[in-house]
Amino acid sequence: MPTTDPPFLRRVASQDQFLEVVPREEANRRFHAHLTLAPLPAEHVPLSADLLGRVLAADVVAPLDVPQFDRSGVDGFAVRATDTSGATDHSPVTLRLNGEVLACGVAPVQEVLPGTATVIATGGMVPRGADAVVMVEHTDYREGPDGTPLVDIRKPASPGSFVAFAGSDIGRGEVVLRRGTVLTSRELGVLAALGLTRVGVVRRPRVAILSTGDELLAPGEPMRPGAVYDSNAAILAAAVAEAGGEPVPLGIARDRETEIAAKVEQGLEADMLVLSGGTSKGAGDISYRIIGGLGEPGIVVHGVAIKPGKPVALGVVRGKPVVLLPGFPTSAIFTFHEFVAPVIRALAGLKPAAADTVQATLPVRALSERGRAEYVMVSLVDTPAGLAAYPTAKGSGAVTSFAQADGFFCVPQGVEAVEAGTRVTVQRIGRDLEPASLSIIGSHCVGLDLLVGELAGQGIGVKLLNVGSMGGLAAARRGECDIAPIHLMDPRTGTYNTPFLAEGLTLARGYGRRQGIVFRKGDGRFEGRAAAEALAAALADPDCRMVNRNAGAGTRILLDRLLAGAKPPGYWAQAKSHNAVAAAVAQGRADWGMAIDTVAEPYGLGFLPVQPERYDFAIPADRLDRPSVRRFLDLLANASVRRRLTELGFDLTEDA
Numbered sequence: 001m002p003t004t005d006p007p008f009l010r011r012v013a014s015q016d017q018f019l020e021v022v023p024r025e026e027a028n029r030r031f032h033a034h035l036t037l038a039p040l041p042a043e044h045v046p047l048s049a050d051l052l053g054r055v056l057a058a059d060v061v062a063p064l065d066v067p068q069f070d071r072s073g074v075d076g077f078a079v080r081a082t083d084t085s086g087a088t089d090h091s092p093v094t095l096r097l098n099g100e101v102l103a104c105g106v107a108p109v110q111e112v113l114p115g116t117a118t119v120i121a122t123g124g125m126v127p128r129g130a131d132a133v134v135m136v137e138h139t140d141y142r143e144g145p146d147g148t149p150l151v152d153i154r155k156p157a158s159p160g161s162f163v164a165f166a167g168s169d170i171g172r173g174e175v176v177l178r179r180g181t182v183l184t185s186r187e188l189g190v191l192a193a194l195g196l197t198r199v200g201v202v203r204r205p206r207v208a209i210l211s212t213g214d215e216l217l218a219p220g221e222p223m224r225p226g227a228v229y230d231s232n233a234a235i236l237a238a239a240v241a242e243a244g245g246e247p248v249p250l251g252i253a254r255d256r257e258t259e260i261a262a263k264v265e266q267g268l269e270a271d272m273l274v275l276s277g278g279t280s281k282g283a284g285d286i287s288y289r290i291i292g293g294l295g296e297p298g299i300v301v302h303g304v305a306i307k308p309g310k311p312v313a314l315g316v317v318r319g320k321p322v323v324l325l326p327g328f329p330t331s332a333i334f335t336f337h338e339f340v341a342p343v344i345r346a347l348a349g350l351k352p353a354a355a356d357t358v359q360a361t362l363p364v365r366a367l368s369e370r371g372r373a374e375y376v377m378v379s380l381v382d383t384p385a386g387l388a389a390y391p392t393a394k395g396s397g398a399v400t401s402f403a404q405a406d407g408f409f410c411v412p413q414g415v416e417a418v419e420a421g422t423r424v425t426v427q428r429i430g431r432d433l434e435p436a437s438l439s440i441i442g443s444h445c446v447g448l449d450l451l452v453g454e455l456a457g458q459g460i461g462v463k464l465l466n467v468g469s470m471g472g473l474a475a476a477r478r479g480e481c482d483i484a485p486i487h488l489m490d491p492r493t494g495t496y497n498t499p500f501l502a503e504g505l506t507l508a509r510g511y512g513r514r515q516g517i518v519f520r521k522g523d524g525r526f527e528g529r530a531a532a533e534a535l536a537a538a539l540a541d542p543d544c545r546m547v548n549r550n551a552g553a554g555t556r557i558l559l560d561r562l563l564a565g566a567k568p569p570g571y572w573a574q575a576k577s578h579n580a581v582a583a584a585v586a587q588g589r590a591d592w593g594m595a596i597d598t599v600a601e602p603y604g605l606g607f608l609p610v611q612p613e614r615y616d617f618a619i620p621a622d623r624l625d626r627p628s629v630r631r632f633l634d635l636l637a638n639a640s641v642r643r644r645l646t647e648l649g650f651d652l653t654e655d656a
């Protein structure tokens, strides 16, 4: 609701900036000065898969020997080794068989006296008198003239052969597992062999997670204008678990003092409290003030010279760490890993995470903010010359900047740009880097998503980077990708794609798309008219706003040709994708724009065709023979794939 209340406007329009930005190391120093980060006390967990990933709280000392007794390792005969000396196939040694059979679990009662042997199974208890076992394969059973059971031994045994002596696996009193060990299936087997039923492990730190913001919706709630789904809570809860903690979700608090204060109290029952949102300015200082009012030392850092993450606030309340993460999803998760995860790991008894770095070449120039150490999210691509690190460049506000990145490198504070070709040290995040079988860099299309989905179904890992047609061509020229999807019109000739091929690149035929004017259905300036006529009506109406595309986009070239020098209202608003154009029109921020027809429908927009365009694939000639490239080209020729592309609205006819 628009307001006419000047005091209110004055207040929100002149918000306090209360950041005192300090370097990262100083922030950590101040935070840790108030924290005691010893592992939490032990809890006893039954021996089960629930122990996986848990940290042993104390050394495990063996209460018994494993094995408990001298144990046979084979099926055969328990013997005195000296009795078998000299035995061969030609002159076997004959021993008299004792009456007992030592199956597993049978306690022997008969001694193996000189000249005798006892039948024993693998795992059987070696009887008194015996010091070796002969495998059944090296013996023959027979009966003497009086029916006495005998065994002919054809191979000599040495003392100890095929016997696992008591305590040889684990000796009683031995420290079998050290405190701090992270339990895996292997350790669980050892613990069970010792007969333990419960294991003392470090209690997992409980980390309360609160999202703040009036605009937030829990996933599942119906979307409304201006709202966003709370993605921070989900990623933070999972990241808490990954760091060895136990997430305690507190949900969403609206920007109301009472609501946040109540949740903060609840959160302080946990071992640590993490909030996200409202750190930088304005109404968001509510959380900051609430935390600050809960006693000493309160907030000890607000503002760190890093990007993403500048407005992060670190505090300690009632001895518990409290961290206010920025609301921007990438800033939130980045600062979580920087400041929160190490604290959780320490409380959980885990060692600091080992840095996992690789060297890579930066293929494009990267700009950085001078005043902050900037962590540039990158996607790693395998090239013949080694790894290339592509900045993903979606910014801190995007949830995919972190989610789709393979890692990041740091541009130190004070450095403004890193030149193309520079070697950088990339800190990898999350998953293992599997070199993709196929790398596709260039312009995005939903038809391409279909093709990539098919390849994934065939077990081909695809690395897909959307950098636009021009970026894709440059990558293909540098040999950084297998395929560059492009849709570029040469404005002089009106020809698509072929005029842009540099030496060494070939073009695989893709499909036709239709560019046209998108508008809200029922708008009389467009509805029912031909594109040229609608455009004339739009230009004649001073209230009719357009949404433009960014310079360098294929669609922009087309628009400029169509506008022939006119700059109608909205000309300077430059959306960066077909979807952004459709969203601007659907939400009434603009009345028309240019996009491909396949985006018009999902947004419920009308579409007036202007020009067919070609979406093709530039491929370095020396990559054509790669099996994954062949598979891609096979798909393009596949009848069922072509039919599905046609159903999506693409033109696969000959004259497209």
Ligand SMILES: Nc1nc2c(c(=O)[nH]1)N[C@H]1C(S)=C(S)[C@@H](COP(=O)(O)OP(=O)(O)OC[C@H]3O[C@@H](n4cnc5c(N)ncnc54)[C@H](O)[C@@H]3O)O[C@H]1N2
Pocket: 211, 212, 213, 215, 216, 228, 229, 230, 231, 232, 233, 276, 277, 278, 279, 280, 281, 284, 308, 309, 310, 311, 325, 326, 327, 328, 329, 331, 396, 397
């Ligand atoms: N004038 C200034 N503006 C901004 C500054 C600044 O210094 N001066 N700093 C920028 C930087 S850097 C960052 S980072 C962000 C941090 O913003 P806040 O922590 O105040 O976060 P919000 O304003 O609440 O939200 C920002 C953005 O993130 C979305 N958000 C918030 N919570 C969630 C969530 N749980 N899940 C998904 N998305 C969330 C929110 O809707 C906003 O779009 O401030 C810059 N601004």
Ligand code: MOO
Pocket: 306, 307, 308, 309, 310, 311, 326, 328, 331, 396, 397
């Ligand atoms: O520091 Mo903010 O986290 O860049 O976006």
